[in-house]
Amino acid sequence: MSKYIKEEILNKIKKYRNYSSYDTEQINTSKKVVSQLQNLPNEGKRKSKVLSSLEEAIFKTGLKDGMTISFHHHFRHGDQTVEQVLKIIDKLKIKNLTVSASSFTNAHNCLIDYIKKGVVTGLEGSGLRGKLGDAISEGILAKPIIVRSHGGRARAIETGETYINVAFLAVASSDEMGNANGYLGFSCVGSLGYALVDAQYAEKVVIITDNIVDYPNSPISIPQTKVDYVVKVDKIGDALKIASGEIRNFFQPKEIKIAQNIMKVIKNTPNFKNGFSFQTGTGGASQASLLMLKEQMLKQNIKASFFLGGIIGIQTELLKDGLVHKLLDVQSFDLAAIESIKQNANHLEISASFYANAHTKGCATNKLDYGVLSALEVDVNFNSNVLTGANGYLRGAIGGHPDVAYGSEITIVAVPLFRGRIPSITDKVQTIITPGINIDVVVTEIGIAVNPRCPDLIKILAEANVPLTTMEELRDLAYKIIGKPQNIEYNYDKIIGLVEYRDGSLIDVIYQPKAYELY
Secondary structure: OHHHOOHHHHHHHOOOOOOHHHHOOOOOOOOOOOOOOOOOOOOOOOOOOEEOOHHHHHHHHOOOOOOEEEEOOOOHHHEOHHHHHHHHHHHOOOOOEEEEEOOOOHHHOOHHHHHHOOOEEEEEEOEEOHHHHHHHHOOOOOOOEEEOOHHHHHHHHHHOOOOOOEEEEEEOEEOOOOOEEOOOOOOOOOOOHHHHHHHHHOOEEEEEEOOEOOOOOOOOOEOHHHOOEEEEOOOOEOHHHOOOOOOOOOOOHHHHHHHHHHHHHHHOOOOOOOOEEEEEOOOHHHHHHHHHHHHHHHHHOOOEEEEEEEEOHHHHHHHHOOOEEEEEEEEEOOHHHHHHHHHOOOEEEOOHHHHHOOOOOOOHHHHOOEEEEEOOEEEOOOOEEOOEOOOOOEOEEOOOHHHHHHHOOEEEEEOOOEEOOEEOEEOOOOOOOEOHHHOOEEEOOOOEEEOOOOHHHHHHHHHOOOOOEOHHHHHHHHHHHHOOOOOOOEEEEEEEEEEEOOOOOEEEEEEEEOOOOOO
16 A cells, blocks of 8 residues: 555655545545536538548547547457557557556557557556556556556546547447447447546547447437547457456356355345345356355345446346346446347446546445455455466456445455465465455355454354354465465566556555566
């Protein structure tokens, strides 16, 4: 946390300490600064905003060296828009750009070449993985990447801390004036939750689509009042790759056991009753717990008020079955979710700000009863890391992890005791993403540990005869089986990443790891 970061580092990177972000209930401590209103160019009575090419659109936006551009990642590993845009920017010899994206996936490995060329010199997003994560970890970027949660990114954009000069937003369909959505067309992504904030606050907005429809397009996710130009391209992305990687419908025995332990916690707590609310992460055990949750809801005749966050097919089945009244969808994680948001009026698209921005007058995460999250590692103080791997490299994403953890009445982190030869329960996490004060329960396949800060929860579970252990006992068992992990050596002269808490204060820094080898 920032309280443990040396003062000279804070001064060097011009960040501040704000203990209220994780030590008190008061979080909205900064004054909101609304981005400047921007008028459309004086082009007379506009009947159409469609331009002939991306190159023309980039030229008309006035994009120049040193500006900030943005993208969403709703196509996940199937995104084809970022590379198309950067290729033309490179052709126009525009340099020194900052790319602000809701997250970076394997589809964004093309950024490596543009960083080497000097086209891109700054990155802001929720996380990195794949070759791009490796390259950033090895110091390819001159200045540190700024890593924020989904709620934290929305906050930064709305306060003007991240000022987007041009937002390039891929959509499934748009009319000639820019009324757009993500779920009617050839290349559907479902909810455009992350793009909605960019569209509202960017200085210039370019809608990119492979499907221009008759005016007026509906439903309207992004309205024409926020759009400067519309460009049609051959293809914006591959929807089949949205569900690749983290999202799946089969589970390992270890994940099933973790899911069973998750349900031991949920079904024995008083919040599990008619009208409860729930969010789960993308980990295998978290997804498996949804199937068991359905069984328990049927058994006890309980119905949920809403499920929140990234939505997957299992949740849409519960909506169809009448077991949950609403789905609040900031990101559709698979094709079933995309189809559901098209057809079901109770499957609602929400923005990242509505979802998790702590500096609004109320975000949805604060209404959660249960948040079930995954992690790469958790330490004995319940601090969680979802960003850096066992070798110190960037290999994950913050997502809504700290947002959900703060807002939920009961926050559960589900992790295996170890992965391969790497313990998941440790003395100290490599990178603090979510502070332990906001984690109530850690669930493994071996046992359940409740945060000592939650004596009431310990009492409730003990009275229900739920076996409990401690984080120290879980750590000791992991070390006994696997061995204590090597300490990673870092180059402390090279900061590769700044991790912001959801209010904008600095919670950790990431240094460049030295050559490291797993034995």
